[in-house]
Amino acid sequence: MAATIRDIKKRTGLSLATISKYLNGGNVLPENRILIEEAINELHYEVNELARGLVTHKTKTIGVLVYDIQCLFVGSMLHYLGMELHKKGYGMLICDSCNDEKLQKENLQFLLSRKVDGILVFAVGMHGKFLHAAKKANVPVVLVDRSFQDEEYDCVEVDNRTAIYRATNKLIENHHKKIAVIASNIEYTGRERVKGYSDAMNQAGLEIPKEYCKLGGHSFEHGYRGMKELLELEDRPTGVILGNYNTMLGGIMALNESGLSCPQDVSLIGVDNLPMTQVLRPKLWLIVQPMETMCEKAVAMLLERVNGEQNGMPVKISFSTSVREGDSIRDLG
Structure with a gap:
């Protein structure tokens, strides 16, 4: 039989209120946190994310819209994004727009219907009107690699x-x-x-x-x-x-x-x-x-918006590139 919060109470001697506060992301005393985490590991307790989401209004899930999942650059970026999100305790829900702006808009609606906490966007084109639905729903968005001509959003790119x-x-x-x-x-x-x-x-x-x-x-x-x-x-x-x-x-x-x-x-x-x-x-x-640094920054920017730590105007971060030397250029001098 699966362990419950009452089993944790029995094991730790702490109140249900304290345990619930910890499970829902609140701050508890360090000694209480250690007791709860030990009990969770010993009892193999699994957090009911759906139930927690109803309380916190957070699903711990980030949506990712990509223009083409077959693109090897996109695949590598998804790898780094997934690693960084996992470190922060978040899952990732990926939607492939197949270089189709109509599908991209439909994918956005799908992610919003799944109540994702925020969205990372590798956009198909140069226009951001399709993201108005995310703004209306107060779901934070960070653009990765590509920004827009006509809309301002948080963005991580290279120069x-x-x-x-x-x-x-x-x-x-x-x-x-x-x-x-x-x-x-x-x-x-x-x-x-x-x-x-x-x-x-x-x-x-x-x-x-x-x-x-x-x-x-x-x-x-x-x-x-x-x-x-x-x-x-x-x-x-x-x-x-x-x-x-x-x-x-x-x-x-x-x-x-x-x-x-x-x-x-x-x-x-x-x-x-x-x-x-x-x-x-x-x-x-x-x-x-x-790429790895871009992904780390994109996740950090998005989670700052998700957690209410950043409420200002959109921020654009532009990284420099480096050059790997090779043998593919002939000197014609």
């Missing part, structure tokens, strides 16, 4: 514009003048990266032919198609910036199929030091995002 500015400059420092980019232009992160590329090219006085900008979505297919088109140009680029991890994998496959080689024929620099980059040869130059 994407500066990151790709530096990537482009790395090619320029190695005397490349014909530099192309394969990136997204349908969401905030991709657009910021394209701006960084343009900033560096313009500052160096280098031409940006229209056919050197392969813009679409951050996907394997777009990377593959974009690289194929670049390599078929009569005046092909000597260096290519691959705007995210999936795009990078697609671009490398197209390069391998072409019979050309890196860096002898085309120099490459990509984004994100995820598992496949460890086995690719040559070793790639990479822009590396501090």
Whole structure:
């Protein structure tokens, strides 16, 4: 028979009120906390989260909306978010929007119906109107990786514009003048990266032919198609910036199929030091995002809102990236 709160009372000699206060997240005397925790372990007592939620109006569950769960960057971020939430005593309910804004809105309603305490959002697009329902329900939201053009929410991201500015400059420092980019232009992160590329090219006085900008979505297919088109140009680029991890994998496959080689024929620099980059040869130059740190900060920001510790205006935290050196850039000097 499952242990009850009365069994804990009998084991500890404490009042039901004190035990209930502890179980519902309240503060009790340190010596009482030790007695209760020992009794819980000895009796294998399991907290009824549904019942506790009725009392505290908290479910200890955080919703996570992702734009595409197949994206390896998203998968890695979910790993770090799950670890951090577990440390804080929270569970995670994940909804995949499959890069569909209509589904994203439906997923939000699903999470709200499950009474999640807060929501972490990897948004599909650049508009935040769909989150008005969360605001109305007073459910805190933190954006991760992507912010909006038209709405202000707490957000944790990297400085994407500066990151790709530096990537482009790395090619320029190695005397490349014909530099192309394969990136997204349908969401905030991709657009910021394209701006960084343009900033560096313009500052160096280098031409940006229209056919050197392969813009679409951050996907394997777009990377593959974009690289194929670049390599078929009569005046092909000597260096290519691959705007995210999936795009990078697609671009490398197209390069391998072409019979050309890196860096002898085309120099490459990509984004994100995820598992496949460890086995690719040559070793790639990479822009590396501090994914674990981003997730820790996103969880901390959200729980501050959930627990009423932060009630001010939306806060945006932008982390710097680092560079992993490789062998994929040829010096043309």
